Amino acid sequence: MNEATPLLERLTGLRERVARLVEHRSADDPTAGDPMRGLYLPEEAIWRLLSLPPATPDTVDAAYATHAVHAGREADGADGSDGADGSNAAGASHTAGPVGAVDRLQRLAQRLRLSELDTGILLIALAPDLDRTFEALYGYLNDDVSRRRATTGLALDLSGVPAHAAVGRARFHASAPLVTLGLLVVEEPERPFLSRALRVPERVVAHLLGDDTTEAALDGTVRPLPDAGTRALSAAGSDGLVPLLAARLAAGPCTVYLREHREGDGLSCATAALGAAGIGALHLTPGAGDRPQGERPHGDHTPRQDIPYAEVLREARLSGRAVVVTSLPERPQELIRALSASDVTVLLAGTRPYDPHWCDTGAPGGEPLVLDAPRQRAGNLEAWTAALGGSPEAGGGTEPGFDLTPVVAAYRLGHEGISRAARAALDLAAFDGTPLSAAHVRLAARQQSASGLEQHSRRIRPDVTWDDLVLPEKPLAQLHELAVRSRNRERVLGDWRLSAGGGRGRGVLGLFAGGSGTGKTLSAEVVAAELGLDLYVVQLSSIVDKYVGETEKNLERIFTEADRTDAVLLFDEADAVFGKRSEVKDAHDRYANMESAYLLQRLESFDGIALLTTNLRGNIDEAFTRRLDLVIDFPFPDQPQRLALWRHSLVHVPCVDDIDPSACARDFELAGGSIRSAVVTAAYAAAGRGEPVTNADLLAGAQREYRKAGRLVLDDVDW
Template identity: 50%
Template sequence: MDDHSELMPRLELLHDRVAVLIENRSAGDPTATDPLRGLFLSAEAVTYLLDRRPDPVPGTDAYAAALRRPEGRLLSLAETFALSPLDLHILVVALAPDVSRRFEPLYGYLNDDVSRRRATVALALELAGLQTDQILARARFHPGAPLFADHLIMMDDNPHLSLPSRNLQVPERVVAHLLGDDTLDGSLTNAVQLIGQNDPDSLLDRNFTHRLANLLTARDQATVVHLHETRPGSGAAVAVAALLATGHPVLRFTSTDGKLVPALVREARLRQAAIVAGPLPDDPAGTTRLIQALETARVPVVLTGSAPYDPHWSSTGAPIPLEAPGPRSAPAQLWLDEFGSAADGLDLASTVSPYRLGADQVRRATRSALALAALDGGPLTRTHIQQAARRQSAPLLDRHARRVTPGVGWADLVLPAEPLSSLRELALRARQRDRVLGDWRMRTGGGRGRGVIALFAGESGTGKTMSAEVVAGELGLDLYVVDLSSVVDKYIGETEKNLERIFTEADQSDAVLVFDEADAVFGKRSEVKDSHDKHANMQSAYLLQRLEQFDGIALLTTNLRANIDDAFTRRLDLVVDFPFPDAGQRARLWHHSLAGAPLEPGLDPAHVATRFEMPGGAIHSACVTAAYLAAGRDGRVTHDDLWSGAEREYRKMGRLVNVSSF
């Protein structure tokens, strides 16, 4: 039997019962044929009302028997919401005008008011053969009764009307459900995504997903779980996969509007679905309201968010707090499956390995990369893929760090072989950390994360920040330089809070984080002589702990390596020393910096490189000065221009220029 044919026969039986009640009432009613009945009370009508006794109670008939033996969706509704036969009767009486308009004038007649064309509490009870003075009957209209607690029926809240006179109305979503329509509730359209099936996500931790699915189905009562996410969306993906594995469709609720929760819970119970809600609101009060509304939903509920679980959110302690598994890099095959032949000739494995994206994010990134390639009117390139992948990462660090889009590469570095080799190893570690630390289980205990942390040490201008930019460009990631002036705070504890925000946001982003002049916050701990020493040491202890838990890529730069605490050094993956350039390297730096400028024929900066001992940063500044001097006279860069630029940089460095020695 289909859903529609199962409801309509019960409405026909209800119509017969309404006809019996009308016949019984109109038999002695002197106003039965009065066209103004219900609008005007004559003396004769008043006398009739004073003498009137309750209408005969209809006996047990086919209608009552049908409600005691519901079928199809009525049966499912009764079982899901624990509805009694009387509840089903009230529901059918209330929804009758929404299905067939012929009930409206009949209800108006029985209500003694032609304008009251919906069932009232009194009419619903009369049609059941009950009176409004029966306590058990009235209890079915209590706010805590199943029909009203679960929002299957709405009732007038007009305080001027008595309970028997109040109108009953069934929400359109419930009517549509009983008629066989499974369209999502209109009020939830912009807040809920219905997920009935999903492609398996090969990036999820299958062991955790399986255990979560068992937890959500093993208990007698519906389970509420809170998944703490280290990266937005990672907990929701696991929750959806676990719930789909249990056979439940999923309602993915992304709104923070608590007013939608009653409709959400009703929708979930109508569909026998589970709820995945998140991210939770930022304000604790909003989170508390949302959780307390959902923890009594009587369906599996998974709450997700980046804030750790707070027991004060729940008055019952129902949610079970769990940690969602951290994200992993998507395998190149997943990208290749999405790109198809468009990626032929590209080294996808090295291009996409730095990105910690889920399967859905990979699909969005591939579509974006193909669109970028089409915009450029050429084939898909490594740059298109990296640009699209960066857009899928959470760009939260702009509030606390300066963003640098990498614009240099390996060819721009002039370094000895040893630091250059260390930089390439750094990029290798960033690409292969999931395999080595995850698949091969090489990560140490103690809660250590999968981050890659390196220290760049050397004099100012030797290329530390530029090398960080090259590494970020090689990995296809944005570079964020932390402004320590906005981090270090004179008030106790505030520096740690600022750093925690930066580390948390970096954990949620695919980016390279650079702490320039890191000795300001990563300095050596000292003997405690006063309260300032104590709190400085506490700050260092916090940083030691936080670095071990970090899952991103962090680079520390310092001009004074001796000032870095040894405990930090032991926790570093790499220490790269940037030496002061010798004469040969300085000559290469001069040539490289002048590569794009118009030069005087035969100009060789080797002589200037030999005479002026400067690091790469100062050499570049000297070349810029020389270029401005040449542009000012609309000519080419000459030896005198180079000499003038070098002298100026020498004086800026506090060095004396002994002209006679040159």
Template identity: 50%
Template sequence: MTTAYRAPAVRETGGSPSADIEELWARLGDIERRVRHAVALRQETDPEPNDPYRGQYLTPAAAERILDSRDAFLPVPAYGPDAAPDSPDSPAGGRIAALAQRFGLVAPDLDLLLVAMAPDIDARFERLYGYLNDDLTRRRATTGLALELCGLPAAGPGRFRFSPSAPLVVSGLVEVLEAERPLLSRVLRVPDRVTAHLLGDDAVDGRLHGLVRVAGPPEEPDPCPTTLRAAAALGTGSGLVHLLDRGGDPGRIAADALLAAGLRPLVVDAAALAAAPEPVRAARILATEARLTGGGLVLGPLETLAPEQPKGAGLIDGLCEAVGGGSPLIMYGKKHWDPLWAAESPVTVPVPPPDPADAARRWRRALTGAGAPAGLAAGTAAADARLVDATRAYRLDSGQIRRAAAVASRLAGLEGRPVEARDLRTAVRAQNGAGLARLARRIEPTVGWDDLVLPPSTRRQLSDLALRARHREQVLGRWRMRPGGGRGRGIVALFAGESGTGKTMSAEVVAADLGMELYVVDLSSVVDKYIGETEKNLERIFVEASDVNAVLLFDEADAVFGKRSQVKDAQDRHANVESAYLLQRIESFDGIAVLTTNLRANLDEAFTRRLDVVADFPVPDAEQRLALWERCLGTEIPRAPGLDLRTCAERFELTGGSIRACAVTAAYQAAESGRPLDTDQLVSAVLAEYRKLGRLVLDSEFGPWLERARR
């Protein structure tokens, strides 16, 4: 006897089930009628319908009945004249209709899906399916039972709807389990996420926890031309788009492009996907999630997946195949798309860096969102100008800006004042990853322009380096002053001079002026005796340095940037290859690099043409040495009344580094003697420095202090 299906009570804010759930209940009611009819037919032909142990063993009568049947080749009996009207040939609307459209399902596919899903919604179907399977332990629909309930012969074309390439299976809507069993006895399972979606749940699949997040809309719609172009590219074919990062914010642009197209952006963590236990399976789940909710996937940076390796390329190809044009897929990275990565080629859209005004707007929105008080977040013309000046040297994406704004807001809140430029600089430095720190020595600048004692010409060159770093996006980006030949947006400077003349300290001052950190490359960790390893080490340093807001310092650069020579043996050939690699790599570098050398003549002339700034550091004259003595001794150490710094500055030709060493040695002597620092202690320290450097000790320089020092 057929009865109407009674849906479980569903509590909602409106007090009644939604239209989507009502449609689902109506379809399950049709499935129930079919199950009732199948149970009745089974009881009519069952020789022992009341056997309590039915399904546990096979009786002779049951075996005879099985031998006499040819179910696979007979048409499935109809389930009564009134069974079909509630099962429409095509979905009318709602979530079921959207599901059919997004996954390319027809009416039989929907029936099979609902038959497989029924036990997950109503527990009664578990026991009924156990009875119909003739095995009370198998409480899900098998492929044979699903075909029977949907009126499809087991030997007909319906069985191919469970093949690996069928829409239900390839899209992940239905899982066919127990592959070792015959096809008709394999169990069907619908993932919980699919069931939850049809019941009205739009939360991301729990199996994707830590792999994907849903990007929200921006607080202020600000579609830039690149975003609009990326959105237009989504509708030019399969929806596969590659954003080529040229210093911009491709992740945010990809999400905005999907939002502009009316889609839900699902941002994938590329590192987490690559580290997943089964990344290819995770890619299929991602594709199913995107199609379920009518969203699009954002994946990047591609460099994280190492696409040049077979595993990384296979993962990209697997994701593209899983999506299959059913959902938009936007990938981004700094590398050009390689056709070997996937069977399909994307539409490539370059992403240039934002102009300073746009970057300032992002900073202000982030500061406001972080709850920062007035000041740089005020939104006035003066505040915007200060914000542009404070952030123009940085290259950050939207996520880094948001995190840095939160840190800056908390730093200012600790002191109960508005956010200042120094807070932003500290917060930006906190966004630098530890990758470069593993390859170079990290220095947080603690000196400023007032600590330098240099000739005016050298100071002008240092100021030129700083202003190039601050305005490079405007000059090289907006004004398109970058030359061709693959030249990057980096700034490369050479500091040439004797040891101790202030080259490293000047690099620290420039980094402090830009609000950045200084990373000193340890050449002992770079140069390798094995052929090709030095280039690999340098490549890792250049790649890491391009992603951080820092100044990269190659101290004693002539060790790796030396001149090319005439090839006489394999060693010369390798040295020339190394120099040629550096010539090309320094041109494509996008960061800020400083090379220092004691012997400028040892550098290859081809490097000089590629340098943006060349600063010479001469040995300081007498007036500069006097200023260095004053700065190195400071104001805390007690001085004797007769301390004659001018005489020391005029008599002893020392560099700044040597003067500092002498000042420290003299301070130790004063601390040991317990009396103020006097000229004798200072000259004694100079004498020790001369001997350390191997310089001649002349009477004309030391005069009467030489005899005192020998006593």
């Protein structure tokens, strides 16, 4: 059989349906036999259309039910599908349209404060999109069978307004409510005024028929802002600004600029306030640009050139929602001017201070209300619990099977970030086929902290625990204290108001001082693992620049990214950057001191977690030391600690039964890093022979580390 045969058979069935429809419509059509039918409309045809009963839910259902009988039979014979079901579904949709349209039209008119004349004109222009008979009727009244839409003159006639009345003609002006609100389009401006066609945009028609799908032109630019929910708002609502802003938003449309300390603060505040006020919102990111997110460096807020701001405002008006704008372009004047409207609430969020020149004098939306957005709280336990399904509203009803408080304490994610992280954590747990665990939550939360730190640092995904540290009690206790400070800084410095003021941040700064190989970097990795954060090791070669001012710029980029990222920042060999200031004897000393002065000021406002390591504590400027929360000294290990380090390094290594590293620990004064290197050397030697590690292998490894350090090695050690 030819491959085209099934398609031709379907066309045969369609032809039969068309024939039945022609027969049905021509049964009482006085122009059915007229050879000029379709080229003009005689008066008897118009009266016939006017004599037809109006389209009501009952008549529509009946018509579709009658057609469904024939369509269903044809569909059963053609492809075996249930045509009657499809027709009935279409009929139900068509039925729901007019009923919903009347209610929605009234609500829209009330919300936008349209006059009775404007509402009537909108309905006149809308009629051909809802009932086909109005096409013929309008063609007859327009004295042109091809002009099947209402014209300005026809709308005035049907409204009972004289064509020469200024009040009527003003309804179609470019500044008239229907036009400026995007509800009506006056087409064909080259025609005389009374013959210009009126069209209602498809999105408005769809909304009036009950379809709330966002316009396709806004895809990728605007999306609904998720509702924060009651439980998720409780922590945010504890800040005095949120309830005050919610009350202002509930009072009526306004324009607000939220100044952010950290990117995301404004969106979190806006989400909380809108949720408390019971107002939905659309989220617009004009600075996201045309390129995919991965192809744009962070901080690139080049505005998109194709954002239909008029459609954004129309979408907000149709749904009665506000517009929240983040990622503002470098020059937001055009954006603010385009979104300025007295009937739509617009909330703008940005890190830059507000500039009065951004707003035109006398703009419809007026001067914005400028507020400082409260900082996002770390460890918003109630928001996390709700997002993970700990409340019936979230679709769950069970608390996580582990203590969530220490797991999420270090994450400064807003409501949207928490929602994404929670969904990702649940997906990871489902993928693993296991109950949700702390590891799932931490991995998902780290994925939300994408940053540009990789440009100047090396990321380490921590894979160590406290068991991997062999340290004396004092530095170990201080490391635990460092983790406690990192988890509770919001409560102590924020809620208990123990921040020193003066614009100081809520960061945690620690200095690890000790000889090479004493465990400083490993300790930083353990702290990051305890907090569930990634560790970023700053590469000094990528930030130190010979040109004046460039080093400070590179450092500023790092601190800015660290402020907006949940991560631990590690400055290894920090004395290269945080060294002591010297007496100014030449220009080099002056500029070196400027770098130190910049770092001192920047550490004051830092909000993240930064760790510094140095082999020589005395090289660090005392001014830096004063700003540190903890200074932890890593002593050189004594013999018992060296033995513990040897044994810890051999835990996963196959060894002979009589292995005993006691002699190596006694005779070779090596730090932890050197001991590990010695064990690696011994393991390679044993692997090459295909045998377990022996005492001789350990001795050879220890001797090699001694030689590397330039120390004397006796070849005839008595074992």
